[in-house]
Structure formats: structure tokens, C-alpha cells
Amino acid sequence: MIIAIxxxxxxxxxxxxxxxxxxxxxxxLVLAAIFQLILPKQKNSSLVPAIxxxxxxxxxxxxxxxxxxxxxxxxxxxxxxxISTHQWFGIAVAVISIGAYILNKxxxxxxxxxxxxxxxxxxITGHLGGSITHGSDYLTKVFSSxxxxxxxxxxxxxxxxxxxxxxxxIIQPILNSKCYNCHGVNKQKGKxxxxxxxxxxxGGKDGVIxxxxxxxxxxxxxxxxxxKDNKDHMPPIEKPQLSKQEIELLHWWIxxxxxxxxxxxxxxxxxxxxxxxxxxxxxEIIEVIKQSDIPDQAIEKADDNAIQKLKAxxxxxxxxxxxSNYLSINFIxxxxxxxxxxxxxxxxxxxxxxxxLGNTKLSDRQMEMISSLTALTRLSLERTAITDKxxxxxxxxxxxxxxxxxxxxxxxxxxxxxxVLNKLEKIFLYQTSITGTDWDELKKIFPKAMIDSGGYTMxxxxxxxxxxxxxxxxxx
Amino acid sequence: MSDHHKxxxxxxxxxxxxxxxxxxxxxxxxxxxxxxxxxxxxxLIGKNLLGKAAGTLAAEGSxxxxxxxxxxxxxHFAPKAKRVVxxxxxxxPSQIETFDYKPKLVDMFGQAxxxxxxxxxxxxSMSSNQSILPIVPSIYKFNQHxxxxxxxxxxxxxxxxxxxDLCIIKSIHSEAINHDPAITFFQTGNQLPGRASxxxxxxYGLGSDNKNLPSFIVLVSKNASKDQPLxxxxxxxxxxxxxxxxxxxxxxxxxxxxxxxxxxYDGADRKEMLDYLSKLSTLQNDAYxxxxxxxxxxxxxxxxxxxxxxxxxxxTADETDEVFDxxxxxxRDPGSYASNCILARKLLEKDVKFVQLYHQGWDxxxxxxxxxxxQCKDTDQPTAAFIKDLKRRGLLEDTLVIWGGEFGRTVYSQxxxxxxxYGRDHHPxxxxxxxxxxxxxxxxxxxxTDDFSYNVVKDPVHVHDFHATxxxxxxxxHERLTYKFQGRRFRLTDVEGKVVKEILS
Numbered sequence: 001m002i003i004a005i006x007x008x009x010x011x012x013x014x015x016x017x018x019x020x021x022x023x024x025x026x027x028x029l030v031l032a033a034i035f036q037l038i039l040p041k042q043k044n045s046s047l048v049p050a051i052x053x054x055x056x057x058x059x060x061x062x063x064x065x066x067x068x069x070x071x072x073x074x075x076x077x078x079x080x081x082x083i084s085t086h087q088w089f090g091i092a093v094a095v096i097s098i099g100a101y102i103l104n105k106x107x108x109x110x111x112x113x114x115x116x117x118x119x120x121x122x123x124i125t126g127h128l129g130g131s132i133t134h135g136s137d138y139l140t141k142v143f144s145s146x147x148x149x150x151x152x153x154x155x156x157x158x159x160x161x162x163x164x165x166x167x168x169x170i171i172q173p174i175l176n177s178k179c180y181n182c183h184g185v186n187k188q189k190g191k192x193x194x195x196x197x198x199x200x201x202x203g204g205k206d207g208v209i210x211x212x213x214x215x216x217x218x219x220x221x222x223x224x225x226x227x228k229d230n231k232d233h234m235p236p237i238e239k240p241q242l243s244k245q246e247i248e249l250l251h252w253w254i255x256x257x258x259x260x261x262x263x264x265x266x267x268x269x270x271x272x273x274x275x276x277x278x279x280x281x282x283x284e285i286i287e288v289i290k291q292s293d294i295p296d297q298a299i300e301k302a303d304d305n306a307i308q309k310l311k312a313x314x315x316x317x318x319x320x321x322x323x324s325n326y327l328s329i330n331f332i333x334x335x336x337x338x339x340x341x342x343x344x345x346x347x348x349x350x351x352x353x354x355x356x357l358g359n360t361k362l363s364d365r366q367m368e369m370i371s372s373l374t375a376l377t378r379l380s381l382e383r384t385a386i387t388d389k390x391x392x393x394x395x396x397x398x399x400x401x402x403x404x405x406x407x408x409x410x411x412x413x414x415x416x417x418x419x420v421l422n423k424l425e426k427i428f429l430y431q432t433s434i435t436g437t438d439w440d441e442l443k444k445i446f447p448k449a450m451i452d453s454g455g456y457t458m459x460x461x462x463x464x465x466x467x468x469x470x471x472x473x474x475x476x
Numbered sequence: 477m478s479d480h481h482k483x484x485x486x487x488x489x490x491x492x493x494x495x496x497x498x499x500x501x502x503x504x505x506x507x508x509x510x511x512x513x514x515x516x517x518x519x520l521i522g523k524n525l526l527g528k529a530a531g532t533l534a535a536e537g538s539x540x541x542x543x544x545x546x547x548x549x550x551x552h553f554a555p556k557a558k559r560v561v562x563x564x565x566x567x568x569p570s571q572i573e574t575f576d577y578k579p580k581l582v583d584m585f586g587q588a589x590x591x592x593x594x595x596x597x598x599x600x601s602m603s604s605n606q607s608i609l610p611i612v613p614s615i616y617k618f619n620q621h622x623x624x625x626x627x628x629x630x631x632x633x634x635x636x637x638x639x640x641d642l643c644i645i646k647s648i649h650s651e652a653i654n655h656d657p658a659i660t661f662f663q664t665g666n667q668l669p670g671r672a673s674x675x676x677x678x679x680y681g682l683g684s685d686n687k688n689l690p691s692f693i694v695l696v697s698k699n700a701s702k703d704q705p706l707x708x709x710x711x712x713x714x715x716x717x718x719x720x721x722x723x724x725x726x727x728x729x730x731x732x733x734x735x736x737x738x739x740x741y742d743g744a745d746r747k748e749m750l751d752y753l754s755k756l757s758t759l760q761n762d763a764y765x766x767x768x769x770x771x772x773x774x775x776x777x778x779x780x781x782x783x784x785x786x787x788x789x790x791x792t793a794d795e796t797d798e799v800f801d802x803x804x805x806x807x808r809d810p811g812s813y814a815s816n817c818i819l820a821r822k823l824l825e826k827d828v829k830f831v832q833l834y835h836q837g838w839d840x841x842x843x844x845x846x847x848x849x850x851q852c853k854d855t856d857q858p859t860a861a862f863i864k865d866l867k868r869r870g871l872l873e874d875t876l877v878i879w880g881g882e883f884g885r886t887v888y889s890q891x892x893x894x895x896x897x898y899g900r901d902h903h904p905x906x907x908x909x910x911x912x913x914x915x916x917x918x919x920x921x922x923x924x925t926d927d928f929s930y931n932v933v934k935d936p937v938h939v940h941d942f943h944a945t946x947x948x949x950x951x952x953x954h955e956r957l958t959y960k961f962q963g964r965r966f967r968l969t970d971v972e973g974k975v976v977k978e979i980l981s
Contacts, residue, residue: 216974216977227552227553227953229549294554314687314688316684316685316686316687316827318551318683318685319551320551320554320555321551321552321553321554321555321951322549322550322551322552322553324554330685330686330827332685332686332826332827333685333686333687333688356827358825359825359826380870382825382869382870402870402873404869404870406868406869406870426870426873428868428869428870430868430869430870452867452868452870453868454868454869455868
């Protein structure tokens, strides 16, 4: 059993050497041809043994290439017709190179013609092989103007998206740009083709990929949504990825029944998808998804040493998500924060985006030390000793979206100093020194933010009861 | 303080040597079978030999490092919730008298439940021998509340005030029809005892942000009729390392006992004693490699840190009268549900990962109108206050609040149906839960039941789905948080569960 698996892996391994091996016969056999070409000149007669050696090497590598190529074709999924021509040409090269070698050894006068034929075959075989790997339009693509289409979905604006046929004008272009390379006419990885409706619904070697009406259970969507470290993630991590909007569109199309003929207007649309669809009209895709408090741009990995130092002090450090180098830091278990502790944050200032200093003995003096953490999007300072003087330091934290000042001595005047932080979305101010008319003032200063005063007054609705009444008996 | 502890720790005493020499049966088998197991494992993973570098292979050779690998990958995606509080209404609150408004039942008072609705589904033996299963509508009125215009029973006037913060799931369904399996199912993902509870999975997977407090704490209300028992295995760690089990606080004035050191014995003494003990335990651990020893060291040190952290967190001195008024009259009575809600809030403020409250007394087989009145009175105001209080402290942003029981109750009356009195039997086919806070859509109702609140007709949510969604909100892929035990990888959701994406914000 194990031996069988090993053997299978071994054939696959040898097969995968094919793309490397093929370069050897191409180089050596062509070199032999060149030597043969310049041989007639008298001064080059010393090349005779060289031809012999290059032909021998070329022959051996051609044989190995043919074998490995055959093994590769049994394990990977390529277009059968492209493979078969390439395969026969490859075998022909191997056979003829053997012939050329033997003829050359016998000093046969036809050797040069055989070498000429061999060279032509090598070129054809090489081209066919390249077409399998890079796509048959690889060479001609340089001359066509719409080259951009296949690498990035920069679609032409749709005049009226509601009148457009959902599949042909919205879904197909996405599949074309992100999937056809491996699941199209030329290659059918996993025996899957996505370029024709029938074939899309047929699925691949693992079964159907689209369950009409059930997007979340459809393999197509599942694979796309897998995390990037998963080997089943699609498209493969090194290939161009789908944008959020493209995923939304695919999801919408499948969950509404994956119909190939309907127009957009006759398919149900949620508010969210409506805005994505509308964006297709203008040609540019507008970011409709709510602003995230994790920045989009990648950041280099945090210094592990600095993280360990924080952890040693009982400060909790965690990644905000897998594959993200952004950090969330929590000081909840540190009783007395010292300048030294806060200094530990400095080397991580690019990575720290969430910082919790609430319920600690943080003081105004120490606030200056967090002003350099400009990547912060969430900051918790609840029930600390900070005052209006301290929060001036926060003016530099321009990415801040969430701030919690519950139970501090902050006044409206102090908070107004943070007016420059125009990304603030949520401000928590329960149990602060803000009173009365201050609230209206603050609303004007932070028009975009949700300001939570904590003093909830619920409007009494008709039928609201605030005490439990004795049960009313329902009579028949 | 005496100085005798300053003496260096002697490792080579005859007594300690004994430990090293001791090879009892269990120890022998563990060690030798591990050796054989390692060989077997080596052949099993031979398949991957070609694909992987030798270095990584060696690292994966031992089971422990595989578990580490799993933990290192967490969070799998950005978590919406950093903490969870689960208000468990033990006994099975009736959905019909609380959230699942069924106006058509009023005209069917006393009629037999149609067979087409029941479809031969099993009943408990408490009502299966009844000659008639008479339909009984809610004795309480329903009103619409909030922007969301949600129908809520008049028994929950305070909850009605926060309804726009709730995500009400009306289509939860379970498999178990009796209390023990049903509550075990909800708490551990399996009807049979022995699996790890939700809180311990969370503690295991996400660790703790505050090393001074346990990451999983359990509070049980004292002011409830204990009609159905609770048992510590509901918050047990099952096969997970012992330090992840829920720590139950006592319901009363002193939630944790023996926080003070004995007279003439101070913290430094205690620390020295524990350090000494820890060295001994480490020695034992080196000899046996038993994870329980590590758990014991960890728990002793946790207890030591709790001596200082607990008094602060249980003190209500800082709480204003306004807070007590908000939570209602019971809130000044330690151990009551209201008081536990305040304590839970304080624990969440301290970043305890998972707080679980239990409130018993919802098992109304008879006398439901009076019973529900009492239960609602005890819990409605504190629950609503809890939501408001978390919200204004900015905690609802990243805290997930869950309310619900182990099953719902039948539309028909158990026992004799009177105009003003009836009972309801267990009903696992549909019932209502709600979630609020981090990552769930506020002010929505999800899922629908039929006119009898008997079967789910739209968007069913199974217990496994609920677990999957809970873990998802914490940034954990429920399919990837596993733990190997007795030769099998276990998950909270076993081999099922799908995230209810529709309720995620």
C-alpha cells in the first residue's frame, strides 16, 4: 500500500521535472545543429568530436524529457489534443535524435539532413509545449491591444446594468479574467471547464461546483472563500485574485439560481448587490463594503523579539487575523503601567492597530508615548486617569476609528481637540465630565461619528409596559 | 518571614530520585506505546515525504506540535467578538410566551393539534399518553417594539426596549428532547457527556487576554427554582487540558472563597511556597510527561493571582446607584441573576473570554402562566440592563451576548387545560434564542416557524450551526479548531455545522 503510494508520488515527481528537462535537448540538439552548420569551414574541423558529444547529450536528455513528459501528462490535466500533438512530436525528436547520433557515429553522409529535420522538430515541439503552459495566444498576445482584459477585470462600462444579461455581461467576464487560464479551452485543471454553461454546471472531477440557489454550499464559492494558506484556495495564490465585488457578484448570481439567460432586472437583488451592480455602469468599481478597521495595505512582520518582551510583562499580543501582521495589544493584566512598558510598543508602531489600555493606571504623562502609534484604529482608554491634557497627544493618531473614554475626566472642551481625527466613527463617553448642552456641541464637532453618552432614554412606545401585569385570560 | 525558603532546592534527594525510577504500569505503557506510535506515524505520513522538506516533517512528527500548529493559525480571520457572555436559560423557556408570536392560535384554543402538523414526531413520555393534545395560545399579549417593529410578549417589557439591538433567531432546533442530553448538546456539541464545553473550546483556542483571571467563568443564579439540575460537566473541559474548564463562582457574597491568606502568612510566603511546589511538580512532569501536572501548576498560579485580582473585580463599591437601579431591585443581592449580570459585566471589562450565566426554573410542564411571570420578572430587567450597560461602555462592540435555553415548549398543553392555567412539554423542533453585540445584525429576526410554532418553515438553525456561528464570530473556523483525543480529531461541531452568514453584520 505504502509502496504503491510512494511509486505514485515518484512518477508525479519525475513528471514535474519535465518543464526543467526539456530545455536540455533543445539547447544541446540545436547546438549540435549549429556545429554541423559551421563544420564545412576548414578551420572548424576540430568540432567533429563536439558534435558527437552534444548529440549524445541531446539524445539522452530528449529520451528523458519524453519519458518525464509522458508521466506528467498522466498526472496533470491538460487539453488532450494539445498534449497529444506535443507528445508525438516529442517522441519523434527523441527517436530522430537517436538516429542522428548513430548516423553521425557512422559518418553517414545524410547525417546533416537528419539533423536539419531534427532541429525543425525540436522547434515545433518546443512551441507546442510552450503553448500548453502559457496558453496558445502567448506569442500573439503582444500584438493584440486588449491584452489587459485577461489579467485584470477592467471591464467596459455597462450602459444599463439592469438590462444586461447577468451571465454574459457580468459573470462571464469575471470567469474569463480569473479562471479561464486553467479552466478553459486550453487547460482543464481538475477536469473543470468554466467557459461554457453546460460545462460549468457539469463540474469537475470532484463533482458539481455550482448548486443553484445555494451559493454557500457551492464548491466554486467555497474554494474562493477559503483562506489563502489553504491549498484548495482558488484562484491559486500566485494568480490574480478575485476582488470583493467580484465574489459578491458570483455569490449573488449563484444564490439567485445561476441562470444563464436572465437579465439582471428579473433577478432578485439585495440593497448591497444593487450598489455593486450599479458600480458596473460607471466602469469603476466603488468600494461599497464598510470601512474596515484593519488596513488594506500589507505591513512587514513585527519584530518577534519586541512581541516576546511585551508578553513577558503579561501584556496580551495577538494577530488581528491569520496572515495579517497587524497586532492587537491588551494591557488589562498590567496593574501599574510604566514608561518602560509603553516604550516596548515603539518598535511595533507600524503593526499595532488595536490597543487596549482601559482599566489601568495610565496617566496623562504617559499619553505622549502612545502618540507615535499612528496606525491605531481602535483605542480603549476607559477608566484611566487621563484628562483633557492627556488626550491632546491623540491628535496625531489620524487613523483612529474607535475611541473609548468611558469613566474618564474628559470634558467636551478636551474632546473637541480631537476634531482633526476625521475618521472617528465611534466615541464612547459614558461617565465622563461631559454634561448638558455639551452633547449637541459634540455632535456638531464630530458629525460623522456615533457618540454614545450612556444616558439612554427610550421613547415609550404604545403598548410598552414597564411592570409585569397579572395575566390576562383569553376566553374562547 | 523566615529565611528557610532561601535554601537552594535540592534535586538529588533520595525521595526525588524515586520519582525518576518509578515505572508503573501506566507510565510504562504510555512511554513504550508512544515509541511504537511514533514509528507507525512515520509510515503513515510517508505519503507526504516527497512533498515536504525533512525539517518540517520532523516538527510534525509528534502529536503535540500538530496541536500547536492548529493553535498558531488562530484567529483564522479577523474576530468580531473578543468575548462571549452566554445567558443560559436552563429548563427550556417557552418561545410561544416570549418571542414567537402566533396570533392564529387564539382561535384554536383547546382544539387538538392537527396530525398534519405533528407528523408523528416523537413526544416525551410525559404527554405522549394524553388523549388530546389541546392547542393553547399565549396567555400574554404581544406588542410591537422598536424601529424593527418586533413582536414581543408583554412579559418582557425591558427586553422590548433593547429589541433593536437583538438578533432574534426563531428557528433554532435541537435533537434532544430531554433536559440532560439537550443541555449537554448545547454546551458541548454532543448529547453524551464527555466532550469539551463551548467555553473551554474558546479558552483553549483563543487563550486569555488577562492572565490574572480564568478565561472561562461560570455564574449560577441563586434566586431560581432549581427544577432541573446543573452539573459541572456542562462547563467541563472534557478531553481538553484541564486549565480550560470553567471556573464556577459561588452564588453569594463571596464568589471565591479563601482569598485571604491565613494570619501571619503573607503573599510573599505564598509565592515562595508555590514556587517551591512548582519546582517539585516540574520535576514530576519531567519524569512522567503528564499534561495534568502542567495544568496543576497553571491552576495553582492562577489561584495565587486571583487572590489579588478577584477582590477588585467582585467589589461593587464603584457601582453607582444608577447602575443598581438599571439592573433592578435584585441587583444588590449577591448571587441573584441581576447581581450576576453586573458581575459578568465586570468580568467582561477585565477581558475574561467567556462568561456563562445559568438561570434555572424555566421548565413549565404545569402552571406556566405563573411560572413564566416569575421567571420573566427575575430576568427581564437585568438582561435588558446588561445590554444597555455593555453598550454604553463600548463593550457591546466586541462582546457577543447570547440568550437561550436547551429547547422550547410545545404548542399544546400538557395536563389539563384551563382558561387561566396550562403547561407545556419539551419541544426541540423549534425555539427562540437571541444574540446581540459583536458581529451580529442588530434589530432583525431570523428564521420562521409555522403557525403552530411546531416546525421550522424557513431558515432552520441547528445547534451545530449555532456553535459554528459562535466560533466564527470569535475569528475561529469551526472546522479547523480540533483536538486529538483517543485517536480521533474532535471539533465542537463534530462533523457538522455551518455558519449562519445571514445574521452576520
